[in-house]
Amino acid sequence: MNNVLLTSTALADTIANLFRGIGDLMRGWVLAIPLGVAKGIFIAYFILLIYWIIKLPENEVTLALDNGKIVHLRPFALFSLATIVVIYLVF
Amino acid sequence: MALGGIDYFIIIIYLIGTVLFGMYIGRKMKSGDDYFLAGRSLPWWAIGMSLVVTDIGAVDMVGIAGAAYLYGIVLGNYDWLGSVPVMIVGAFLFIPMFWKSKVSTIPEWLGARYNQSVRTISAVIWGVVTAFGLGVTLYATALMFNLLLDLNPKIIVVTESQSVREQVVDATGAGKTHDFVFLSDYGQIQKVIDDKDPNLVLIHQDWSGALSSESAIVSFNENEITPDWGESMMHKARPPTWTLMYSIIIMSVLIGTYTLFGGLKAVVYTDVLQCIVMLGGSLFVLFFGIYRLGGVSEFVSIIRSLGPRAQDHFDLILSVDTATPHPWSGIFLGLGLVLANAYWFGNQNMVQRTLGAKSEADAKASYVFGSFLKILIPFAMVIPGIIALAHDPNITDADKAMAILVKDILPTGALGLFFAAFLAGLMSSVDSALNSGATIWTKDVYQKFIKPNASPGDLLVVGRWITGVMLAIAIFFAQFATRFESIYDLSQTILSLFQGPSLAIIAVGMLWKRATGKAALVSLISGVIFAGTLMWVNSNASVPLFQVSEPFLYVAWWSFVLSIVILVVVSLNTPPEPESKLKGLVYRYE
Incomplete structure (x- = not known):
């Protein structure tokens, strides 16, 4: 053994x-890599995603529901990502 | 504070109500599609809430709060980095692709995109991992259940020596099945005995004071402390009359009942109820906990006053050479780029409910809505772990931090509400894993290999049988979860073996039409073997390969990288897949 x-x-x-x-x-x-720069890498990643969401074609972020209503998802997605950026700036 | 009559009333009403509600929702089940995909009828808001509450199950309530007690807000990365951005990417890129392909499982999608070998291997891996994960979840539940209901024997250890305290903790397995209270002031022994009513009092070195107690009292010295001594002392306290296994079985029967009858629809709609109760209960602990500490500034100053052990407790970004398992590099590469993506669009548990969405719009909107809710989760799960540290810095088993906090601070009634919230988390994780595991075994194994022409009614019956068998397997696995220090790290370690390679073949397959079936097969097998080898080498080498305590984040990252390299290289050296096969399965290639 x-x-x-x-x-x-x-x-x-x-x-x-x-x-x-x-x-x-x-x-x-x-x-x-200093911790400040590391935090910058995280925030840059979120900003990159924000840019990607802004550049998505309208038909991929606008949806028609069964009841005929049009829903714009882009503002909600941008809000979530912007909130995360603020959180990483604070902590 | 122990549970009072009103607490038990709330808990019982909640349990019965959830089971009946689940059975009512699922009463019209007729086919496998109804059972596994809710007849593709689910709205975005229900899926979004279900996604969130499934992700923050009992494992998180116990494990994340416990890890936050030890390491601080860095655990928030698992939601703020590991969920929010990834869910948004999933909403606009991966989830619509899955939904439009009309599959029932991710392995089924892999079969359509690559070949049946990839489908089968992936299905078996996920089926087994799901059963094991269920076991961990059930174990976490039992810990909380026993602690909150005061079912564990209590031992008071009196010593002025920190090293003796640590030796006792080691010798007794950190008190997973017994509750320990450590006391350094010998003058307080009688008061603590009167307050806690322990089963055993262990007094370090000779002490001649008189004690009035019905508890067994034992004097010991540091030379006696061995694992055998620890075992005998825990037995002397009395063997637990209510073992963890009883709690596991009760929970399994309750959850199994409505999941077995109602399938995905019952799972998702009970999750909506559970999301409301769980978020409400956890946020109540947050606000009430901070209030009891004297406000936010007092809370922060208590943590700051704890010195080096808590100096990073409010930092999301920790150094590469941190003593915790959460260095920023591992968090960013392993969690942010691999595990999180693999979890949110490579994990059948999560993706299955979006496959049951009533439209592509609902599937997309559910992930965006879920990402919004996920912003709140660290406030409900991580910060209460830090509050527990401010409340009691001497908890020996961090996994009990949340339970001790709520028992100490919450008034009668609120404790019942929190316990119901905990049960909500537990039930949502278990029911989802059960349903998704049963879907994989039924669709990718039974229908594929045993009865390809099975009728919708056959699939419903088989799905229910498999649900019951999976629950039995999970109960068996739950016995082994005690061997690991932190429940959360355990589940992440298991997932890290498979998630990197799985994500590599899903993401590359969806984004690059040149990826071939043969390459995906080689990539998946090599990636899993490589991940397993890294874990094995790390724990068997004289000097660990990775310089962090739990290297699952790095293992996930490197197995992901290797799998991508192999997938690309082998794809370029094998014939391309026919164009007709790829339409609708590769991004923007209709």
Whole structure:
């Protein structure tokens, strides 16, 4: 049993060593990013989505319900995303 | 505060009412389509509320509040990053594609887009994961059920030493089945005994004071503390007369009854009721909790005064080398770009109700409405976990933080309301997982391999049988959930193995018509094996591969990346799919 455990640890170590070099390098890059910039990445992602929603064709964001009413989904989607931007600016 | 008569009244009325309501809604069930897709008759507002309440089940009420107790508002990322933007993308891109293809399951869509092998593998993976996830959910329920109803034996541990306290916690498994109260002031022992009425009092080192108590009293020293000692002390307190298993079975019978009879329609409309009760109950805990602490500024200053352990509790973005499982890089890449997307448009639990929408408009609007409601969820689930920390910084098992908070602060009546809210969360998660799991097994396994010409009536009968079997499997799995420190991290870890590769083949298949069936098959299998290997290496290597405590976010990200690379490379080296097969299955390719 002990031999099996030692072998599995050795195998795991071998595989881990294959990834560790590149992993540590990438971790170093990400660690160098200040938290303020990291927060900016999150907010940029939301703003990118806001831009995408604004650019969607009208027929993909305007819907006709069974009762004939037209519903515009774009303002609701933009409101949700704008609220998230505010939350990430606060916290 | 223990549950009073009015609390039990509210809880019983709520349970009976929900079961009867579900059975009434589903009384006209005639076919498999009625059972699995509500006869494609669901309106957007019902689907939107159902999506939200399904996502914030008992696992979240216990696990997220517990994790927020330990790590703070960073858990809000799971909704604000992991739901809101993703649901909006889903509303305009993925969900309409699924709805227009008229499938019943995501594996069925994969079969149409790629081939039947991809469909079958995907169906089996999701079927098994759903059953396991159900087990975790049921376990979470039982924890809360026992704690709120005061069914666990109580042990008071008296010691001035922090390390002795930690040793006792380790030796007793952090008190999953027993409630511990730690006391450092020896002069307060009698008062606490009178207040808590414990089953056992453990006193560190010799103490000669006189105690008046019917509880067993044991003196111990640090050299005695071993797992065997912990086990014997928990047994001495008395073995639990009401075990977690009883709670699991009661919940299973209640939920199973209306899900089995009413199918998706009963699930969605009971979810509407549960959404209102759960959001109302949780937001009440938020406002009442902050009020009891003396207001927002007092709440913040109490947390700040806790020092280093809570210094990041109001930060959404945590450093890459944080001691928590939630570094910003993992949150952004693993959660924001992979797990969240996989969850909201690669998970049958979520997508199934939009497939039952009465129109494409309703399917889209449901996700937009759901995203709006999801903004509120961290206020209802995460912040109460931080309030629990301000209320009692000495809770040893974070998963009990929410239960302890509500028991300590809520008045009679409100406690019953909260407990009903908790049950609402539980029921909504379990009923949805049951229904979606049964749909996959019935449509993608039974109808595909066993009886391709099954009549609508046959599918209804088989669907109900499978629902019952899945519930039994979930009850079995629930026994093993105790081995993991945090319930929420456990469920995320399981999902991370499958979600990255699944998302890769769905997203690329929907956005790139050159992706081929053979490539998708290779990509899915390789991705899952790679994710499993990363998890195995991480836990078996002498030094863990990842430098965070729970690496599920990174595993999801890297398995997603690998699956995409393999999908693209193999697709470019295999013959393209016929154009006629792809129409309506690839974005803007009608």
